[in-house]
Amino acid sequence: xxxxxxxxxxxxxxxxxxxxxxxxxxxxxxxxxxxxxxxxxxxxxxxxxxxxxxxxxxxxxxxxxxxxxxxxxxxxxxxxxxxxxxxxxxxxxxxxxxxxxxxxxxxxxxxxxxxxxx
Amino acid sequence: xxxxxxxxxxxxxxxxxxxxxxxxxxxxxxxxxxxxxxxxxxxxxxxxxxxxxxxxxxxxxxxxxxxxxxxxxxxxxxxxxxxxxxxxxxxxxxxxxxxxxxxxxxxxxxxxxxxx
Numbered sequence: 535x536x537x538x539x540x541x542x543x544x545x546x547x548x549x550x551x552x553x554x555x556x557x558x559x560x561x562x563x564x565x566x567x568x569x570x571x572x573x574x575x576x577x578x579x580x581x582x583x584x585x586x587x588x589x590x591x592x593x594x595x596x597x598x599x600x601x602x603x604x605x606x607x608x609x610x611x612x613x614x615x616x617x618x619x620x621x622x623x624x625x626x627x628x629x630x631x632x633x634x635x636x637x638x639x640x641x642x643x644x645x646x647x648x649x650x651x652x
Numbered sequence: 653x654x655x656x657x658x659x660x661x662x663x664x665x666x667x668x669x670x671x672x673x674x675x676x677x678x679x680x681x682x683x684x685x686x687x688x689x690x691x692x693x694x695x696x697x698x699x700x701x702x703x704x705x706x707x708x709x710x711x712x713x714x715x716x717x718x719x720x721x722x723x724x725x726x727x728x729x730x731x732x733x734x735x736x737x738x739x740x741x742x743x744x745x746x747x748x749x750x751x752x753x754x755x756x757x758x759x760x761x762x763x764x765x766x767x768x
Contacts (some may be wrong), residue, residue: 541765568756577758578696578741578758624699641686643688643698645695
């Protein structure tokens with residue numbers, strides 16, 4: 535149980551285009567999902583917390599108009615990188631928090647999406 | 653703000669030896685401490701976690717210890733194998749402003765290399 539998928543696994547796009555990344559919890563309902571960004575040889579940096587049915591909470595320094603997050607259902611959250619630029623190239627990873635009735639606070643991560651902006 | 657320090661940044665051991673990775677956290681309200689293993693090009697995988705009401709937890713070759721007073725927690729891997737080679741991240745929970753959701757603050761990672 536507690537499987538999280540991401541799609542696509544890799545994407546290459548031209549500068550100025552928008553890219554959508556999907557995160558799905560496959561065998562549980564996740565009221566809360568998290569989006570992280572990871573640069574090479576660095577740690578995971580939390581970008582935003584996504585709660586189903588409400589607006590995402592962004593970390594300081596993350597542009598909410600550039601990184602659009604939608605959590606329309608209990609199993610799906612999407613991250614859209616708008617007007618992507620080369621500096622947005624990174625490894626984007628989502629995680630989903632298991633229901634409180636299971637255990638408290640556990641997060642399971644997706645396999646990540648490698649974004650390359652040319 | 654909340655900070656998690658992790659040491660060492662790299663660790664090389666011989667197969668069969670033990671490996672220890674240490675983390676310290678700053679927020680005394682943190683109550684959940686997971687450890688993740690990340691292989692190259694993949695997402696982090698939860699390998700063990702510990703809650704603040706427990707001092708030690710063990711799962712086969714992996715164990716985690718927590719010292720709440722000192723705000724330290726450590727990962728111990730015994731009888732290391734080449735397949736244990738990866739980057740390991742510790743994390744500490746931090747309560748969000750809604751009072752119900754916890755986010756994780758990650759350490760900087762430890763690259764573990766197990767030499768056959």
